[in-house]
Amino acid sequence: MTAREKNRLAIRHPSAAVISPLLELPQPVSTRTRLCRAAGQLAGMAAIVLHDMGGRKESREWSQTATRAAAESGDQQLHAWLLGREAMVPLNYGAPLAAAQLAEQARHTAGSTPTPAATLAAAVAARAYALSGQTDQARAALAQADRLMERLDPGQHADTWFGHSEQKHHVHLSHALTALGDTRRAQESQAHALALSAPTSTLTRTLLTIDAAACLHQNGDTDQACRSAATAFAALPTAYRTGLTHTRALDLYRSIPAQHHRETAVQQLRQALAA
Incomplete structure (x- = not known):
């Protein structure tokens, strides 16, 4: 079986059911190329939404469908x-x-x-x-x-699905720099990203707040870090308290030494995560 044939079979994943009938039809190469490119874009967007809502398995499946379609498109x-x-x-x-x-x-x-x-x-x-x-x-x-x-x-730089805006860039930098312990630069990126994020960008703003809380913890202010993260997490709509936000806040909690787990602020964060 050729690589092209394998890709065609892979695209016939349940997540691509809407476009599968089109892929069964004989088509000129140019038409199939455009179709695969569109399939890759649509599946990729679905993967992002599922990822952000905590659908890890489904997101991975859509991502795999998307990358295979894109590979066949030649883009x-x-x-x-x-x-x-x-x-x-x-x-x-x-x-x-x-x-x-x-x-x-x-x-x-x-x-x-x-x-x-x-x-x-x-x-x-x-x-x-x-x-x-x-x-x-x-x-x-x-x-x-x-x-x-x-x-x-x-x-x-356009803030579109396939662009890379300054806001998106600083969101990535915030997480990387926080993980590196470069809190000064991380806080700068957090400030830039928050300034560029719409008030309705609930998920992004919460993740940035949790990054900022991790920086506070690294700088020695664990009490304020836990209070800030717990407040931000508890304020989320119920649908947003699973998946990525829960994972990131739990990472912060787990980074706190066990001897501090009885402190009020640390317990407040644990209770917010358990709610």
Whole structure:
């Protein structure tokens, strides 16, 4: 079986049921290319929504469908962008080494040209390396992400699904720098990202607040860190208290030495997570 035939079979995943009948029909190459590109975009967007809502398994399935469709379409930048987004699933759910591998695939696929996909891939790689304790690799990836970001065309900064806006960039930097313990730079990125985030961006603003709380803890103010994280988490609508926000807040709680777990603020965070 050829690689193209394998990709065609892979695209016939239940998550692509809407487009599967079209893929069964004989089509000119140009038509099939456009169809696969559209399928990759749509499946990728579905994966992002599911990821943000905590649907880890479903998000991974949609991501795999999306990357296979993009690979067949021949759109290298879309393929790289989807690989970078797919890397965020293991990244955010406790498997940074697997995330780093996917992010490196994305970087290789994107190439060295400044594009949103290449910038995203470098930023995600930085987060993955930082979380896995590979400090040198993380800092190198951060530096590349910043260089690429500076060279993007104005249109590529657009806050769209496939653009890489300044707000998105600082959200990634906040997490990577927090994990590296570079609290000063992390706090700068948190301030930039919050200023650029809409008041209705509940998920993003909460994650940034939890990053800021982790920085407070690293700087020695564990009491205020726990109070801040607990307040932000408790204020979330019920549907947002699972998945990514819960994982990030739980990471903060677990980073606090056991001898402090009886303190009022630490208990407040634990109770918020258990509610």
